[in-house]
Amino acid sequence: FFFFFFFFFSFVLSCCCLVCYGMLPPIPPRACSVVARRKVPESPATASLTKGTGQVLHSLAIQETVACFLHHDQCVFVGTCHGAVACLCLFSNRLLRRYEGHSKAIRQMQLSTFKDQLHSLSPLAFITYDITTGQQAHCYRHPIPLHCFAQCHDTGQFWFGTTDGCLVAMDATVSQVYGQWRLHTCHITAIAATPDLVYTASLDGLVKSMNPHTKQLASVFEGFGPVRCLLVTPEWIISGNSNGVVSVYHPHTARCEFQLAEHTESVISLSIESHFLLTCSDDGTFKQWDILLRRCEHTYAAHKDSVLMAVFTPEQLVVSGGRDRWVHVWDWYDLVANQPKVELVDGWASVRSVLSRHADVINIKGVKLLTLSAFKQCARALGVPDARTIALLFRSFDVNQIGRLEPGVVVMMVDEFLRESMEGLSWDYFLLFDPHRSKKVTQADLNALPLSAHVTRPMVEEMSAIASENNSVVIFEQFRRILVTRPTLLRTMFPFLAERMAQREEKKKPQKRR
Secondary structure: HHHHHHHHEEEEEHEEEEEEEOOOOOOOOEEEOOOOOOOOOOHHHHHHOOOOOOOEEEEEOOOOOEEEEEOOOOEEEEOOOOOOOOEOOOOOOOOOEEEEOOOOOOOOEEEEOOEEEEEEOOOOEEEEEEOOOOOEEEEEEOOEEEEEEEEEEOOOEEEEEEOOOOHHHHHOOOOOEEEEEEEOOOEEEEEEEEOOEEEEEEEOEEEEEOOOOOEEEEEOOOOOOOOEEEOOOOOOOOEEEEOEEEEEOOOOOOEEEEEEEEOOOOOOEEEOOEEEEEEEEEEEEEEEOOOOOOOOEEOOOOOOOOEEEEEEOOOOEEEEEOOOOOEEEEEOOOOHOOOOHHHHHOOHHHHHHHHHOOOOOOOOOOOOOEEHHHHHHHHHHHOOHHHHHHHHHHHHHOOOOOOOOOOHHHHHHHHHEEEEHHHHHHHHHHHOOOOEEEEEOEEEHHHHHHOOOOOOOHHHHHHHHHHHHOOEEEEEEHHHHHHHHHHHHHHHHHHHHHHHHHHHHHHHHOOOOO
């Protein structure tokens, strides 16, 4: 017994010494454990190693039952069903801090706008913590169960939504209620606050906005089922419904512009970066959308239960958390980088280079954008001289009327326009050189063709180059096959496509009443 006790004590003492000197990793805290699927350095510079594949780079396993998530910088806050909040480091096996005080499940968390504070909400209490010390700064208890809250970034005022459909305005620091308004008939599920309007969403299927100064109802957005989440931007009002549909509204007309419907269950969370939207659902997936093109770019599928959070990071990563107690760090999916190297995309390289060269504004993603003046310059460089055509073309590309165009989006929209009517557009363009409709053009025909505003010298020179490569004749079937493989041909064809797109935009304008 003496020797057994001696060896056991020596083993424990050796392990403790190794841990103290950093030769063994520390024992993980009770609230979390880390499982690395793929080794990723802790430095944010790992973004330069990403390839836009949309794959999982790193994963964290949470031992407690998860209620909600909040991402900030290199950390993630986990709200548990037992009323605790754990702050975890994404890329290391560490629990940074634990916040206690709630007795019910955490429903929502938000970082303070003005101070280093964390706001947390449960049905019975609203508690503000000091992030660095973990101590409670304020605690407020409302007589009616609270379901959601929002803080206006400019004024700092808090707005709360209750389970009976009431909107409560309050100064949480002194627990003073300014007013209470019954806007809905049941649960208010989400709130978004701006200096001019406060938006509320409810399970009654409606999204409403109220003026916080006059306390009057400003607008009502038509519903398409119980609303679970809400996102407000200067360009869009976006809601996620229980039927799996995402509705995008115009902020001024309150009219639904379009819907995104690919989820099979409720949409419970929304996040946006530039014109890329992330939608989380109870079906265990979250999707990445391009709102400008109104299409789903990628579906992230690794969670086995509802996805509660998915956000973009400045390092071009995506962080997601699910009810399956997993936090995943993903490589941000890049549609352009993952497109197959088809010949049509390669053909637009010369047009894309002209657009990128004239771009004069950089957005938050570091992508160069085109203003109207810059677009006029590059349109003239591509052979579109008419100012009215350029203005109509800019309006056609600027779907959300923000006055900025991304060169890649412009190329995609021209590409889609050509794909939609490939047969008709290629035939109409060929008829410029073949007025007799013989479906073939000889070099002699090109030499005798008079130049005009619709048939320019670069167009004739390009067709002559094609004819010289094919025994001095261009046949329509051959022209249609090489159309998508020849960058110089697509560049000379750009003015023709621009005019057709401008004509389509002109037809969309409402006719003036007599």
